[in-house]
Amino acid sequence: xxxxxxxxxxxxxxxxxxxxxxxxxxxxxxxxxxxxxxxxxxxxxxxxxxxxxxxxxxxxxxxxxxxxxxxxxxxxxxxxxxxxxxxxxxxxxxxxxxxxxxxxxxxxxxxxxxxxxxxxxxxxxxxxxxxxxxxxxxxxxxxxxxxxxxxxxxxxxxxxxxxxxxxxxxxxxxxxxxxxxxxxxxxxxxxxxxxxxxxxxxxxxxxxxxxxxxxxxxxxxxxxxxxxxxxxxxxxxxxxxxxxxxxxxxxxxxxxxxxxxxxxxxxxxxxxxxxxxx
Amino acid sequence: xxxxxxxxxxxxxxxxxxxxxxxxxxxxxxxxxxxxxxxxxxxxxxxxxxxxxxxxxxxxxxxxxxxxxxxxxxxxxxxxxxxxxxxxxxxxxxxxxxxxxxxxxxxxxxxxxxxxxxxxxxxxxxxxxxxxxxxxxxxxxxxxxxxxxxxxxxxxxxxxxxxxxxxxxxxxxxxxxxxxxxxxxxxxxxxxxxxxxxxxxxxxxxxxxxxxxxxxxxxxxxxxxxxxxxxxxxxxxxxxxxxxxxxxxxxxxxxxxxxxxxxxxxxxxxxxxxxxxxxxxxxx
Amino acid sequence: xxxxxxxxxxxxxxxxxxxxxxxxxxxxxxxxxxxxxxxxxxxxxxxxxxxxxxxxxxxxxxxxxxxxxxxxxxxxxxxxxxxxxxxxxxxxxxxxxxxxxxxxxxxxxxxxxxxxxxxxxxxxxxxxxxxxxxxxxxxxxxxxxxxxxxxxxxxxxxxxxxxxxxxxxxxxxxxxxxxxxxxxxxxxxxxxxxxxxxxxxxxxxxxxxxxxxxxxxxxxxxxxxxxxxxxxxxxxxxxxxxxxxxxxxxxxxxxxxxxxxxxxxxxxxxxxxxxxxx
Numbered sequence: 001x002x003x004x005x006x007x008x009x010x011x012x013x014x015x016x017x018x019x020x021x022x023x024x025x026x027x028x029x030x031x032x033x034x035x036x037x038x039x040x041x042x043x044x045x046x047x048x049x050x051x052x053x054x055x056x057x058x059x060x061x062x063x064x065x066x067x068x069x070x071x072x073x074x075x076x077x078x079x080x081x082x083x084x085x086x087x088x089x090x091x092x093x094x095x096x097x098x099x100x101x102x103x104x105x106x107x108x109x110x111x112x113x114x115x116x117x118x119x120x121x122x123x124x125x126x127x128x129x130x131x132x133x134x135x136x137x138x139x140x141x142x143x144x145x146x147x148x149x150x151x152x153x154x155x156x157x158x159x160x161x162x163x164x165x166x167x168x169x170x171x172x173x174x175x176x177x178x179x180x181x182x183x184x185x186x187x188x189x190x191x192x193x194x195x196x197x198x199x200x201x202x203x204x205x206x207x208x209x210x211x212x213x214x215x216x217x218x219x220x221x222x223x224x225x226x227x228x229x230x231x232x233x234x235x236x237x238x239x240x241x242x243x244x245x246x247x248x249x250x251x252x253x254x255x256x257x258x259x260x261x262x263x264x265x266x267x268x269x270x271x272x273x274x275x276x277x278x
Numbered sequence: 279x280x281x282x283x284x285x286x287x288x289x290x291x292x293x294x295x296x297x298x299x300x301x302x303x304x305x306x307x308x309x310x311x312x313x314x315x316x317x318x319x320x321x322x323x324x325x326x327x328x329x330x331x332x333x334x335x336x337x338x339x340x341x342x343x344x345x346x347x348x349x350x351x352x353x354x355x356x357x358x359x360x361x362x363x364x365x366x367x368x369x370x371x372x373x374x375x376x377x378x379x380x381x382x383x384x385x386x387x388x389x390x391x392x393x394x395x396x397x398x399x400x401x402x403x404x405x406x407x408x409x410x411x412x413x414x415x416x417x418x419x420x421x422x423x424x425x426x427x428x429x430x431x432x433x434x435x436x437x438x439x440x441x442x443x444x445x446x447x448x449x450x451x452x453x454x455x456x457x458x459x460x461x462x463x464x465x466x467x468x469x470x471x472x473x474x475x476x477x478x479x480x481x482x483x484x485x486x487x488x489x490x491x492x493x494x495x496x497x498x499x500x501x502x503x504x505x506x507x508x509x510x511x512x513x514x515x516x517x518x519x520x521x522x523x524x525x526x527x528x529x530x531x532x533x534x535x536x537x538x539x540x541x542x543x544x545x546x547x548x549x550x551x552x553x554x555x556x557x558x559x560x561x562x
Numbered sequence: 563x564x565x566x567x568x569x570x571x572x573x574x575x576x577x578x579x580x581x582x583x584x585x586x587x588x589x590x591x592x593x594x595x596x597x598x599x600x601x602x603x604x605x606x607x608x609x610x611x612x613x614x615x616x617x618x619x620x621x622x623x624x625x626x627x628x629x630x631x632x633x634x635x636x637x638x639x640x641x642x643x644x645x646x647x648x649x650x651x652x653x654x655x656x657x658x659x660x661x662x663x664x665x666x667x668x669x670x671x672x673x674x675x676x677x678x679x680x681x682x683x684x685x686x687x688x689x690x691x692x693x694x695x696x697x698x699x700x701x702x703x704x705x706x707x708x709x710x711x712x713x714x715x716x717x718x719x720x721x722x723x724x725x726x727x728x729x730x731x732x733x734x735x736x737x738x739x740x741x742x743x744x745x746x747x748x749x750x751x752x753x754x755x756x757x758x759x760x761x762x763x764x765x766x767x768x769x770x771x772x773x774x775x776x777x778x779x780x781x782x783x784x785x786x787x788x789x790x791x792x793x794x795x796x797x798x799x800x801x802x803x804x805x806x807x808x809x810x811x812x813x814x815x816x817x818x819x820x821x822x823x824x825x826x827x828x829x830x831x832x833x834x835x836x837x838x839x840x
Binding site for chain 1: 744
Binding site: 006020080104105109116160162197198207208256 | 297298301306365369387391395403
């Protein structure tokens, strides 16, 4: 049965639109449920007080700080290394055995379950390096976890920049470094930013690796060497042990709002940068 | 002067790349060192194909978990990839710019939701639905597949969309000028042209699905036995590690690292296949 | 040409060597920069330890206690290696673990629970054993409605499961088809949602959402555990590397004091047997 091209077109469009609507529906279902149940719980007290009585009462201020610090450490460490490695692989070396092995390893590591990173982080950072359960242990573990993602997405973004850009750079007498920073990097920036935001999301959301490395202590962290509980961990413990559903929803709602804000701010910054560059 | 700066920047990039790679190498070496001895002790075939997992009795067979991982991931891919692809095509080709700008942060938001929240949502909505309308305890392969499909959507959509959008305009304009309809253009030109990006996205998505632990611990039921239907509870390689790691010691812990080794090898095979596909395409 | 390649390779090897050397030297740099004590281990004991710590820190401002989960085995290991000052365990110590200093801070009863809508009120231990070994598969076989029994258990290494195995199952194994959940709260949640489920949880966590079964005619209550009629129970232990001193000793003393015990009893735990301090 052969559909003529017009019908095929209509059929295909219908399917594509329904798929998009399905995704929107799921998105709304998940997000609205959490926000509806959780936003009423968010108050100034909730944000400013630390948890009390296993998390039944009090707020979640220590977990907010914990989340921010762990993510900050992870991104601060992983971004330069990840982007640098990606640039090295694409711009400074020729496609050959070594680069293939490297790329292969990076992708393989992207697939390792976060719990295995947590185990490694526990034995390496917490015990061997004697950092103990700390924001540092958690942040460094997460940094290694998001490295492959950043490398991969940065590479894709760089490769998507047409070779023409580089040719123009070189023909104008620029060095490789100048071409990269002024021509390739700005064009690849949206793709790179996308990868970083996905990684930030992963850090904020990570539970298994963080419990084993940053710990689950409820007190407000005093330094990067303090243990800290992130909001994701807090939500998990509250929800699973059934300690306080209200606070669990409040934590989850705050998490979603936080991620939303991070994404918006980052996107705004990127747009400004790209606009300036042009 | 220019030459020195050039050489210096080259050296810096090299140093950066090497540090990154040593970090990644350390993890790999670590997992293998901890996991291989016990595979040797138990025997590769007995470990991989053994049907019984009962560490307290010294039984370390992970086949039921391999079946679990494959089944749940396959389900997630079957449900999720078509939807994600359609959605990325939608975003790249059909959506008005305002919608695209709204959608992108929304997808990033979805990617940021903690897996435990998805798991929790699954426990509240998906599991009872399956239990009441389809039978079984609700905690099942099906529940896991649905939740994983939802979770890998953002990854696949965002990267595929970027790949399609990155295609030069003249691809599309040329095809339309030749008289192809929009759909024909998409199907036979744009999607294949963006294939390497799309394949990369799907592989990343599959990788995430195989590696997911927390969400699926909550909805899979984690039974150690071989599943007989998609409504049966099941355990994956990752949930096996996740559930028992906190308590395991000695040989038990080594066996869990060995499970990590198996996972690693599976991922490597997966990526090798992906790279092979991409390289063949690039060679054309 | 060949010389350049050799130089490149030597340079790469040098960088790698320096990196490896610095990794080996790192353990010297760390060191717990945190004041205060770390209590880590069983997630069953964790919530109670948190409440104790809260009260302790109110009475002794300036003291800092960080409570950490990870599981009984992780807690015992942490105590052994000194990563934590006090380890928490929800099971008896085995083998070489007995060389550590330990004290029982409370007893925790184990209740077998079903959904409140389930007409079954009590079972014999034999029946429970039969259900958990899949010899009995339908509720109608033990006086309930005709429907399949959904068996829920804890994970292999759990102290709770260990107690259940030792006291109820004895030589019989728990069926591999049983659903496994990773916390008391999760088991309780599942049993309260599924009319056909059966599971076992901490007696202290039984609430109106689940029904605790009578076993061999004995009701599962704190009194019955204390007077010995109901003998499903396990010890909560605090474990240290050697005889505790300083802040750790103060906290343990507080836990064993009347004030500390009052808190624990208030949360549903049972006072430890006399003369259990090593």
